[in-house]
Amino acid sequence: MTSTLSPDIVRQLAPNGVLRAGINLSNFLLVTGQGPAGEPQGVAPDMAKAIADRLNVPLQLVPFQGPGLLADAADQDLWDIGLIGAEPARAEKMDFTRAYVEIEATYLVPPGSTLSKAAEVDRPGTRIAVSERTAYDLWLVRNIQHATLVHAQGFEATFNLFIDQKLDALASLKPALLGDVKKMPGFRILEGRFTAIQQSVGTRKNSPRSLAFLESFVRDSVASGFVAELIERHQVQGLTVAPL
Secondary structure, eight states, X not given: OOSOOOHHHHHHHOTTXXXXXXXXXXXXXXXXXXXXXXXXXXXXXXXXXXXXXXXXXXXXXXXXXXXXXXXXGGGTTSOSEEEEEOOTTGGGTEEEOOXXXXXXXXXXXXXXXXXXXXXXXXXXXXXXXXXXXXXXXXXXXXXXXXXXXXEESSHHHHHHHHHHTTOSEEEEEHHHHHHHHTTSTTOEEOBSOSEEEEEEEEEETTOHHHHHHHHHHHHHHHHTTHHHHHHHHTTOSSOEEOOO
């Protein structure tokens, strides 16, 4: 998929002869199942496998329970690449390629809410439940000016917080909300979105040649239709191939 590979890039990305790929288990669109040994399966693990194949080295998947934990490990020599959403807060510790897929993020509101569009949520007095340190939370922290963010850890805890404290909106990935709203009479998903999460391949900072290789790989994977094939292979609803 790319031009002739320099041995230096292989040494930089897989210094131990194995490509260690950090995988965020909490993203149910990119990790959709488990293999016979309990290994993560889905679009993100398959992207990692394709990168390892291009480098001609074995792959070791390194699972993390959340994207924040994966990003925290950037300076702990636990992974060589990390497949999570690209966000400025994470870019302080990691370098990211362009996105290979996008995921819309929007709000769920309870019965009786006067809100109708995502753009209306950021106003004084509105309380938004959001899962801490997700990519969409990081976006909200940077951009919300008037509403109040109320955090919990993980989607289930955040959903319970939204219900128990009777908050005004629940921020989440739209595909997750589409499943929940069917089971909740009177609840609505607002029109529009507040952002689209850019799922990318990250690596350690200050490795320009490695980043250039990964950037080229991602661009080729999108342009060739490989990413679209992965989405179809795993039958994922809610993932969109990122534009070039």
